[in-house]
Amino acid sequence: MAEEWAELFDSFGTKVVSETDKDKGAYVPSSSQRYAMRAAGLEPSYGEGKAVYTIGVLFDPALRSMQISYYNAERSGSGRSPEPRIGRGLVQWIKTGDELVIGNVGSRVFVAKEPIAPVGQAFLTGADGALLTGADGNFLTAPVTPDLDGLTEALEAGRPCLTGNPADLRRRKELIRQIAAVKEELAELRPQHGGFGHNNPPPDEEEGTQTSPVIDIVEDTVDHLGTELAKENPDPVQVGRAGTTLRNAAHWLGGKGDLFAEEFAKAFGKSLGENAGKALAFASLITLVGTLLTGVAAWLQAISWPF
Structure with missing residues (x-):
């Protein structure tokens, strides 16, 4: 061991x-x-x-x-x-x-x-962050993604955590890399002159809302996550809450994907290739955010009691 x-x-x-x-x-x-x-x-x-x-x-x-x-x-x-x-x-x-x-x-x-009976909770996760073993250290029949809501509630109720050790620092390094990847995709979706149109973001005609504020929420939340995870001893409650906010925003965007791509085409009115590139960047953003959310939940699981 x-x-x-x-x-x-x-x-x-x-x-x-x-x-x-x-x-x-x-x-x-x-x-x-x-x-x-x-x-x-x-x-x-x-x-x-x-x-x-x-x-x-x-x-x-x-x-x-x-x-x-x-x-x-x-x-x-x-x-x-x-x-x-x-x-x-x-x-x-x-x-x-x-x-x-x-x-x-x-x-x-x-x-x-010795021995470490719950070693699975501390170490045995797949490349995507899903748990491979249960609390007893035995392998699960299928990988399980940790419950972000349940973990956040337990942390808010005072569940102890252990951060700052080498395993935690390694996991956080990977999360920070994932955050950087999300930021790169967000930059691809942002026209240099700002906004989704020349003056205003494209409207969502069905519900009278706009997609741009949701992207703002994703951007702000990812920034907050990066700041918190870079601390010597991050606040797991803040990380869990940020993960929940990010997940809710991603779910909303995921349901608006087709309309979002269409509005890009209307707003920019440029070549098909560029519009297609924007649509691909949006799809990539949703995928990267999903990977980050899995990583956040796995990190919360790994550092929280029982360790």
Whole structure:
């Protein structure tokens, strides 16, 4: 599982819990686990007082975080230097034989036990972002696209998220690339002199509305998505809401595709080749937005609880 942990954490270490760790109520972290904790700014205390920290717990539906004590214990009569130990919540949670993983994402420390049962939610997605495995880590009979509305509602209700790790940064890099592709198509649909006609956007004669404001919504929402995803720790709720807005706009445009292409021909009155190019750009925009929406939903699924 080392490759998966490397995707999730900036640094991490593993160790099998010994009888001594459990029986004495003081877990002795491995050197790599100590390194991960130090990288996050957690240092063991010296003397009688014990430093207390709150760390996150991964892949345990009953526990999301715990308080631990982290201190240096004197090894009387051994002639050796004090040994870092972890107590409190950790020793209550572990049992002898557990393979314990401790890692950090920036200044946050997390603990988990091997094996990673829900690994599918964190890593196993197809090229289009669809889930290939379920919460139990087993492969699904058919890929499933995550539910954007359900995820957004869960995030609004306070579902925890984990961002800023290598896997998250890789996924966001791909989303930002997709956003750039959408922007390129939007630029193709925008005449240089502005608007869809020389003075006004072409009207939608059936419903008395205009297509241009919907394109504006797509453009503004994509810009908002790009700004949010570029942050060190994006707000998943904002991303989910933007995805919902973008999806609704795309559905509206998708139903107006034929009329939209016809209005381009009327508004520009130029060569068939150019008009055909505009219609193709519009169809490409709808496809690219659909791909982006799938990616947004997959990202929300990957970073949200259970991780």
